[in-house]
Amino acid sequence: MACPPWLDKDFLYTLNYGPSESDPSFKERLESVLDLVHGEPEQRERITLLDRSVAERLHKAIFGERYKGARFLTDWSEGPKWLILVGDKNSVTPFDYDPHASETQLFLRVEAFITTETLDPYFLRSALCDPRPSIVPIALDVVDLICYLASLPTQQPPSHKSKTIDQYLSDFIQDRELRSVVKPISNLVRTYQVQPEAVGRDKVVLRYLADMLKSATLLPDDSHWEVLGRRFPGPDLLLGASPSTPSSSLTQIFLDDFTADFICSGPFRLIAADDIRHHLRLTEKNEIQLFLNSAEFLSMYNCHSLKRCMIECHELTLGTCASTILPEK
Amino acid sequence: MCIDDITGEIALSLSLIFCRNAKSRHIASRFIQSQENLNLDHELLKFHKSYKRHPELQDFTVFRPHLALLQKRMRDWKPRTFSELTRPGYYDRFGWYTAIFGVVFGVLGALSLIVSGIQLAYAIVAINLAQRSIELQLQQMGMTTGN
Numbered sequence: 001m002a003c004p005p006w007l008d009k010d011f012l013y014t015l016n017y018g019p020s021e022s023d024p025s026f027k028e029r030l031e032s033v034l035d036l037v038h039g040e041p042e043q044r045e046r047i048t049l050l051d052r053s054v055a056e057r058l059h060k061a062i063f064g065e066r067y068k069g070a071r072f073l074t075d076w077s078e079g080p081k082w083l084i085l086v087g088d089k090n091s092v093t094p095f096d097y098d099p100h101a102s103e104t105q106l107f108l109r110v111e112a113f114i115t116t117e118t119l120d121p122y123f124l125r126s127a128l129c130d131p132r133p134s135i136v137p138i139a140l141d142v143v144d145l146i147c148y149l150a151s152l153p154t155q156q157p158p159s160h161k162s163k164t165i166d167q168y169l170s171d172f173i174q175d176r177e178l179r180s181v182v183k184p185i186s187n188l189v190r191t192y193q194v195q196p197e198a199v200g201r202d203k204v205v206l207r208y209l210a211d212m213l214k215s216a217t218l219l220p221d222d223s224h225w226e227v228l229g230r231r232f233p234g235p236d237l238l239l240g241a242s243p244s245t246p247s248s249s250l251t252q253i254f255l256d257d258f259t260a261d262f263i264c265s266g267p268f269r270l271i272a273a274d275d276i277r278h279h280l281r282l283t284e285k286n287e288i289q290l291f292l293n294s295a296e297f298l299s300m301y302n303c304h305s306l307k308r309c310m311i312e313c314h315e316l317t318l319g320t321c322a323s324t325i326l327p328e329k
Numbered sequence: 330m331c332i333d334d335i336t337g338e339i340a341l342s343l344s345l346i347f348c349r350n351a352k353s354r355h356i357a358s359r360f361i362q363s364q365e366n367l368n369l370d371h372e373l374l375k376f377h378k379s380y381k382r383h384p385e386l387q388d389f390t391v392f393r394p395h396l397a398l399l400q401k402r403m404r405d406w407k408p409r410t411f412s413e414l415t416r417p418g419y420y421d422r423f424g425w426y427t428a429i430f431g432v433v434f435g436v437l438g439a440l441s442l443i444v445s446g447i448q449l450a451y452a453i454v455a456i457n458l459a460q461r462s463i464e465l466q467l468q469q470m471g472m473t474t475g476n
Contacts, residue, residue, distance in 0.1 A: 040342035100474060196361040235335065235391055242391075243398040250397050253386055258345050259420065260360075261352035266419045268404055270346070270360060280342060282402055290346070 003047060008034055017116075018134035037112040043099040044108055048072060054139050058110065061143040062216055063303045064150070100298040106218045113215035114138045117208075117209045119186050137179035142212050148172050149213070150305040153326070154233045166228040169209045181205055184254055203228075213237075217306060234310035238301070240277035263288065283306050338392050341384040398401060 006029050014026070015033065036044065048055050052072040059072065073095065097104045118135045149168065151302035177183075183204065214227055217237060230236040256262075263270060273279060273289035276297055277320055291297075301307050347357035386460040389396060418424040 023425075039342045109345065237393065239335070244392040245394050245397040245401065247403055250393055253396050253400055254394075255345060255384065255386060256349075258342075258396065259349045259401065260346045260356040261350060262419070263346070263403075264356055265417070266403070267408075267413060267416045268403065268419075269357075276339075279339060279390055280399060282399060286406075288399065290343065291339060292343070294336045298336045 004032065007047070009160055012049070012051075014134070015049065016054070018132055018137045031248065033115060033242075034119055037115045041108065042099075044112075045099050046095075048095070048097070048111075049135065049138055051136055054136050055111070058139050058143055059107060061146045061150075062107065062110065064305045091231070100153050103303060104301045106304075108217075109218055110142060110215050113143065113211070117211070138203055138212075141180045142216055142327050145172060145209060145212055146216055146230060148175075149232070149309060151158070152233060152309060154309055162231045162234055164228065165210065165213065165232050166203075166206060167214075167228050168232055172209065173205060178205070181208070194213055217304070218300060237306075237309075238276070239279075243281070337393055338389055341388050342392055342396075345384045 011026070011029055015030075033049065036047065039051070050058065052074050056072040097108065114135050117138060149172075152168070203224075206228060209226045210227045211220075214222055219227065220238070226240075227237075230241055235240065260270060268282070268286045268288055271283075271287045271289055273281075273291045276291045276294060278289040279291035279294075283289060334396065340393050347353050347360075374387045408418075428457075
């Protein structure tokens with residue numbers, strides 16, 4: 001597919017690095033960009049809006065573990081050896097996203113977040129920076145945030161209680177300057193952090209960072225507050241907070257009660273869920289939800305930088321109570 | 330533990346629900362038919378290839394609290410509407426069957442009471458008719474003796 005004619009190099013440069021322009025045609029182009037990022041994935045997979053060197057840094061930050069070589073080439077001599085053939089007519093060049101790579105959907109989501117936060121005047125981001133910001137500073141803040149969270153130690157002593165996302169993001173703001181937030185607001189947030197009575201009065205930057213994290217980990221339909229309250233490291237980020245049950249309940253589970261015929265012989269029903277966080281959770285209508293596409297969904301995280309942090313801590317926590325588990329009935 | 334373990338636990342939970350007996354497998358096949366774009370067969374087949382055994386409690390780490398809460402909700406369930414009275418709970422089914430037995434006998438008792446009432450009404454009507462026929466016969470006998 002050819003690149004849209006309005007997406008020329010000058011426009012792309014301004015989009016990436018600013019400054020904003022009041023030219024009416026520029027605004028029209030911005031609307032076209034929003035249509036593009038929310039449009040068909042097939043079209044989107046052909047176009048990288050981010051500066052390719054920044055896109056490469058972002059990709060490396062999110063998928064560092066599996067990252068090999070250059071994914072976002074800035075120069076390319078056309079030749080068959082560089083092409084991934086898809087069918088007879090379509091091909092994926094080194095300038096396109098690979099639609100077959102499991103992480104492509106996640107990365108596109110990050111880029112869509114960055115672009116939308118930048119361009120959509122109704123989004124949270126517009127309150128943090130005036131005039132209209134460009135997309136590279138946000139991308140670099142995402143890189144910093146992911147690198148910071150990925151660097152957190154996952155091996156903690158059993159007595160250590162993991163922090164919430166809210167607390168980690170607060171620490172993150174304390175340590176560094178955000179490129180995509182104007183200084184007065186950044187400084188204001190730091191002031192709030194050292195005044196406990198003022199905490200909660202203004203968490204706009206924390207919510208903004210929570211949205212960044214949501215996009216970088218592909219957590220759909222979550223409110224900022226829900227993400228901010230989750231414990232990290234651990235699987236809470238991906239699967240939502242675990243149901244709170246007394247520890248005695250954990251030791252008295254009779255698996256024979258979970259067969260479909262037994263469940264359906266009573267008042268509960270089985271239904272399919274489209275969100276992994278709803279797996280084995282009950283609705284208000286007494287429906288047990290089952291997430292059936294787990295393998296496909298989780299394949300996106302196989303090479304994610306935060307994969308290690310999403311799971312290891314939980315294993316430690318459960319390891320401490322494993323010795324108290326009674327035998328199954 | 331890795332992401333694959335979460336995938337494995339989800340497959341285990343599906344196997345736990347759908348693969349432990351023939352009735353459950355039958356429900357699974359109906360469940361698949363009612364859903365679009367789902368490949369549960371593939372998931373279950375993959376599970377069988379990977380594990381080839383029934384899941385055990387120690388296989389569940391991430392989803393153990395979910396199972397515990399589900400079981401608690403199953404145990405604590407009580408009917409709240411009239412229609413829910415017709416559904417047995419998961420535990421103390423003997424109590425439910427006893428209640429249903431009592432209700433059935435109660436309904437039969439009420440029906441027999443109604444039938445008895447109807448019988449009584451018919452009996453009264455029959456007595457009235459018999460009395461009238463006797464009176465008529467007596468009248469006829471009086472008329473014949475008078476002649």
